[in-house]
Amino acid sequence: xxxxxxxxxxxxxxxxxxxxxxxxxxxxxxxxxxxxxxxxxxxxxxxxxxxxxxxxxxxxxxxxxxxxxxxxxxxxxxxxxxxxxxxxxxxxxxxxxxxxxxxxxxxxxxxxxxxxxxxxxxxxxxxxxxxxxxxxxxxxxxxxxxxxxxxxxxxxxxxxxxxxxxxxxxxxxxxxxxxxxxxxxxxxxxxxxxxxxxxxxxxxxxxxxxxxxxxxxxxxxxxxxxxxxxxxxxxxxxxxxxxxxxxxxxxxxxxxxxxxxxxxxxxxxxxxxxx
Numbered sequence: 001x002x003x004x005x006x007x008x009x010x011x012x013x014x015x016x017x018x019x020x021x022x023x024x025x026x027x028x029x030x031x032x033x034x035x036x037x038x039x040x041x042x043x044x045x046x047x048x049x050x051x052x053x054x055x056x057x058x059x060x061x062x063x064x065x066x067x068x069x070x071x072x073x074x075x076x077x078x079x080x081x082x083x084x085x086x087x088x089x090x091x092x093x094x095x096x097x098x099x100x101x102x103x104x105x106x107x108x109x110x111x112x113x114x115x116x117x118x119x120x121x122x123x124x125x126x127x128x129x130x131x132x133x134x135x136x137x138x139x140x141x142x143x144x145x146x147x148x149x150x151x152x153x154x155x156x157x158x159x160x161x162x163x164x165x166x167x168x169x170x171x172x173x174x175x176x177x178x179x180x181x182x183x184x185x186x187x188x189x190x191x192x193x194x195x196x197x198x199x200x201x202x203x204x205x206x207x208x209x210x211x212x213x214x215x216x217x218x219x220x221x222x223x224x225x226x227x228x229x230x231x232x233x234x235x236x237x238x239x240x241x242x243x244x245x246x247x248x249x250x251x252x253x254x255x256x257x258x259x260x261x262x263x264x265x266x267x268x269x270x271x272x273x274x275x
Contacts, residue, residue, distance in 0.1 A: 017055055017100030018042055022093050023075055031082045032126060033091040034067065036075035037101065046070055046104035048111060048133035054078060055100030056089040064090075065130035066104070071140060076101065079129035109134045118146040120169045120243065149174065149197055151216075151243060164253060164260070171249040177236045186233045190223025193250040199240020203232045205275045212237075222268045224250055231275050 020037035027033050046052060046066040055061040062084070068077025082091040093099065111134060119138065123131050138148050149172075174197070177183055183194065186205065195218045203210045203219060210232055213219060223230050224247050245253075254261040 015102060017053075017102050018044060019098050020076060020101045022095050022097045022099065025093065025095060028079060029126075031091075032079060033082070034077060034079045034129075035090065035093065035099075036068070036077050037099065038075050039101075040098070043073070044076060044101055044103055046076075046133075047108035048137055049109035049130070050104040050106040051130075052076070052078065052101050052103030053105070054080075054086075054090055055102070056086050056093075057098070057100065059089040060086040061100070061102075062086045062090070063105070067129040067132045069136035069140075070133055071137060077132075079126065079132075081126055111137055115144045116146065118148070118174075120149045120151060120172045122151045122165050122169050147174065149241075149243065151195055151197060168245065168249070168253055171245050172243045173245075175242045175244055177240050177242065179236055179238045181236045183234045183236060183242070184220060184230050184232070186230050188230045190220060190228075190230050191247045193220045193224055193245045193247070194218060194234075195243045195245075197241040197243050199242075200237045201234050201240060202237055203234045205232045210271075210274055221250075221264050222271060225254075225264060225268050231272065 019040040021040055022035055023038045024036040025033060044052065047070070048066075051063045051065045053061050054064050064078045064080055064087075066077060067079040068074065070076070080087050080090050082088040090099065121131055121135065121138075135150070138145060142148075151172075172195075177199075183201065184190070184192075196213055196215050198215050201213045201219075203213065213234075219232075219234055220230075222228065254264060
């Protein structure tokens with residue numbers, strides 16, 4: 001009963017805006033800004049993965065994911081893209097301005113459940129900002145976890161919904177290769193999809209260079225999509241770290257997301273046209 005009353009009190013508190021003063025404003029891209037906010041009342045303590053409702057007085061309210069290190073008593077941080085009236089008003093605020101904040105809301109990332117295991121964090125574009133609290137937590141408690149990898153800037157994965165990203169991340173397996181190693185050979189059967197975590201690789205067809213690849217690039221989708229032998233040989237030009245997904249898991253993800261399948265088919269068609 002006490003726990004229920006406590007939860008109800010937290011929910012009731014989350015419905016009342018708390019005034020916050022803007023203490024810093026940093027431009028990240030042409031249309032994206034990060035605001036650091038100090039409370040003028042009760043401190044809001046979001047967890048990694050949660051969001052707050054930010055209120056621009058006289059304009060309106062929008063949900064914005066937190067993007068800072070909130071384990072301590074530092075400022076409340078939000079990275080905002082100016083795409084509408086409210087977000088444009090928030091991005092235009094100067095230090096000293098006051099905004100209303102309600103929250104936190106949403107489901108936090110289950111970081112405690114990952115204790116002792118390896119983690120892969122996948123993000124693209126502004127999608128990295130909501131993951132910053134999780135990354136801060138992982139770094140602050142590094143000894144609790146095994147291998148931690150960040151895959152950032154993989155265009156193929158940028159529009160994916162959170163459940164599918166989590167599904168794919170859980171299936172990733174790391175592979176390290178040395179400069180000169182042949183990762184896939186033209187004519188071989190394909191059983192893996194590859195994402196480059198770090199390093200550089202070249203793809204060649206009949207000895208002709210097709211493309212240079214580096215961190216964030218991917219390869220191997222043609223053989224899996226079309227059920228054909230590998231169409232190119234890929235060789236590491238420097239020591240590299242790759243993330244791999246088994247054929248069955250990759251195809252299952254495509255079946256569950258038509259946009260991902262369409263983007264992948266488009267990439268495969270362009271690459272086949274160049275071979």
